[in-house]
Amino acid sequence: xxxxxxxxxxxxxxxxxxxxxxxxxxxxxxxxxxxxxxxxxxxxxxxxxxxxxxxxxxxxxxxxxxxxxxxxxxxxxxxxxxxxxxxxxxxxxxxxxxxxxxxxxxxxxxxxxxxxxxxxxxxxxxxxxxxxxxxxxxxxxxxxxxxxxxxxxxxxxxxxxxxxxxxxxxxxxxxxxxxxxxxxxxxxxxxxxxxxxxxxxxxxxxxxxxxxxxxxxxxxxxxxxxxxxxxxxxxxxxxxxxxxxxxxxxxxxxxxxx
Amino acid sequence: xxxxxxxxxxxxxxxxxxxxxxxxxxxxxxxxxxxxxxxxxxxxxxxxxxxxxxxxxxxxxxxxxxxxxxxxxxxxxxxxxxxxxxxxxxxxxxxxxxxxxxxxxxxxxxxxxxxxxxxxxxxxxxxxxxxxxxxxxxxxxxxxxxxxxxxxxxxxxxxxxxxxxxxxxxxxxxxxxxxxxxxxxxxxxxxxxxxxxxxxxxxxxxxxxxxxxxxxxxxxxxxxxxxxxxxxxxxxxxxxxxxxxxxxxxxxxxxxxxxxxxxxxxxxxxxxx
Numbered sequence: 001x002x003x004x005x006x007x008x009x010x011x012x013x014x015x016x017x018x019x020x021x022x023x024x025x026x027x028x029x030x031x032x033x034x035x036x037x038x039x040x041x042x043x044x045x046x047x048x049x050x051x052x053x054x055x056x057x058x059x060x061x062x063x064x065x066x067x068x069x070x071x072x073x074x075x076x077x078x079x080x081x082x083x084x085x086x087x088x089x090x091x092x093x094x095x096x097x098x099x100x101x102x103x104x105x106x107x108x109x110x111x112x113x114x115x116x117x118x119x120x121x122x123x124x125x126x127x128x129x130x131x132x133x134x135x136x137x138x139x140x141x142x143x144x145x146x147x148x149x150x151x152x153x154x155x156x157x158x159x160x161x162x163x164x165x166x167x168x169x170x171x172x173x174x175x176x177x178x179x180x181x182x183x184x185x186x187x188x189x190x191x192x193x194x195x196x197x198x199x200x201x202x203x204x205x206x207x208x209x210x211x212x213x214x215x216x217x218x219x220x221x222x223x224x225x226x227x228x229x230x231x232x233x234x235x236x237x238x239x240x241x242x243x244x245x246x247x248x249x250x251x252x253x254x255x256x257x258x
Numbered sequence: 259x260x261x262x263x264x265x266x267x268x269x270x271x272x273x274x275x276x277x278x279x280x281x282x283x284x285x286x287x288x289x290x291x292x293x294x295x296x297x298x299x300x301x302x303x304x305x306x307x308x309x310x311x312x313x314x315x316x317x318x319x320x321x322x323x324x325x326x327x328x329x330x331x332x333x334x335x336x337x338x339x340x341x342x343x344x345x346x347x348x349x350x351x352x353x354x355x356x357x358x359x360x361x362x363x364x365x366x367x368x369x370x371x372x373x374x375x376x377x378x379x380x381x382x383x384x385x386x387x388x389x390x391x392x393x394x395x396x397x398x399x400x401x402x403x404x405x406x407x408x409x410x411x412x413x414x415x416x417x418x419x420x421x422x423x424x425x426x427x428x429x430x431x432x433x434x435x436x437x438x439x440x441x442x443x444x445x446x447x448x449x450x451x452x453x454x455x456x457x458x459x460x461x462x463x464x465x466x467x468x469x470x471x472x473x474x475x476x477x478x479x480x481x482x483x484x485x486x487x488x489x490x491x492x493x494x495x496x497x498x499x500x501x502x503x504x505x506x507x508x509x510x511x512x513x514x515x516x517x518x519x520x521x522x523x524x525x526x527x528x529x530x531x
Contacts, residue, residue, distance in 0.1 A: 001524045032301065231401065
């Protein structure tokens with residue numbers, strides 16, 4: 001049997017695009033990371049999405065889909081007035097606000113903490129939350145005396161940031177653009193700062209932690225699993241082994257504190 | 259006609275990949291070309307699937323920037339390879355196409371000397387370099403859990419030369435390829451392409467292969483002259499060379515002057531007694 005070479009082109013087109021259509025139909029054609037957090041594997045919240053797995057790339061709409069917390073409520077908790085709150089990314093907060101003088105960051109960590117308490121989950125972390133977020137939790141009846149103690153010294157007054165008055169007036173887009181321009185100028189400095197900062201984050205590898213002076217044995221003890229490749233992200237190891245990244249991160253960060 | 263169709267296929271994929279890459283950039287600025295999709299170049303790169311497979315199997319880690327679509331494309335191209343050989347190189351790969359286009363200028367300048375400038379002995383050795391690139395890339399990616407090849411990836415550099423993500427290494431390799439394409443036909447494919455190395459192996463197993471009818475062949479050697487990969491077709495019954503890109507230029511549908519003599523076939527020609 002022979003094949004006329006002029007049939008090769010149509011066959012290539014049929015197989016390539018037919019294959020893609022088939023993969024799409026089967027849900028295999030994913031061209032970007034899924035914006036779905038991992039599921040909690042044990043405890044009272046078994047089977048629920050883990051707020052500790054919210055990433056900086058998640059939009060408020062992604063968070064709303066996973067946790068059923070309206071985008072507008074998240075925006076309100078973080079002092080942002082926007083007509084399209086669903087489009088705001090968790091990492092945008094770091095660009096809008098950044099860090100307080102006390103070293104507390106308004107970013108993805110604060111979103112995780114807020115969402116966890118909004119859905120009624122106990123969530124231990126080093127992150128603070130804005131006073132606006134506390135007000136939202138209070139209004140929803142999700143604030144308690146225990147949380148008053150837990151968040152002592154970790155409630156952030158957003159009005160200390162120059163950008164607050166703008167974003168709370170619905171100009172978050174302008175603020176983001178301005179902030180990004182400033183960030184471009186300061187990128188090199190910021191990168192150096194990030195590299196020097198010895199704190200476990202979502203993109204921290206085991207190798208980095210070892211370079212900060214914590215031995216592999218101690219890391220393995222905290223994780224309770226053998227680390228096969230020290231280039232792995234701590235987050236990935238936690239995901240693969242059903243561990244809470246937040247718990248592991250907190251345990252290692254406690255060791256890193258001077 | 260067959261040659262024309264391959265040209266149309268190449269142009270189609272160059273335009274498609276360019277538009278997808280441009281759209282990915284434009285979407286971030288709030289503009290979008292409709293119906294094209296705005297996937298990142300990584301997500302539509304079949305080599306990503308090869309690079310990342312070991313990390314996924316052994317460490318259960320999806321390498322950053324790689325997505326499920328890369329594995330789907332690797333699978334589709336493997337199916338194409340099992341059926342027809344490495345047609346991805348000759349009908350789809352935009353980097354191969356660009357080299358071919360520049361090669362047309364080289365052919366005009368150097369005439370018969372074009373594509374015959376590397377000493378045969380050295381050329382023969384260099385042809386295996388791409389296996390080293392393939393193994394080294396997969397090994398480093400699996401160990402570092404990073405898309406290490408991006409540092410020198412000319413394909414990414416070609417379609418993202420305007421972006422922040424492009425690397426100096428990628429641009430340098432791309433420049434070397436584009437310049438050397440003036441002297442050598444498809445230099446990247448011949449000597450360094452790790453994906454070509456992988457998919458080139460389907461030349462040994464593909465169902466349809468280029469086969470030569472020794473009974474009707476007039477040994478004019480036009481098939482040898484036209485082969486971009488310098489394969490001597492005229493002394494073989496079946497082309498199983500790992501470098502063949504299945505451009506089908508040597509076949510009776512294109513350059514071979516005798517009909518039914520060099521064709522894409524499942525079985526060998528029956529020899530006359």
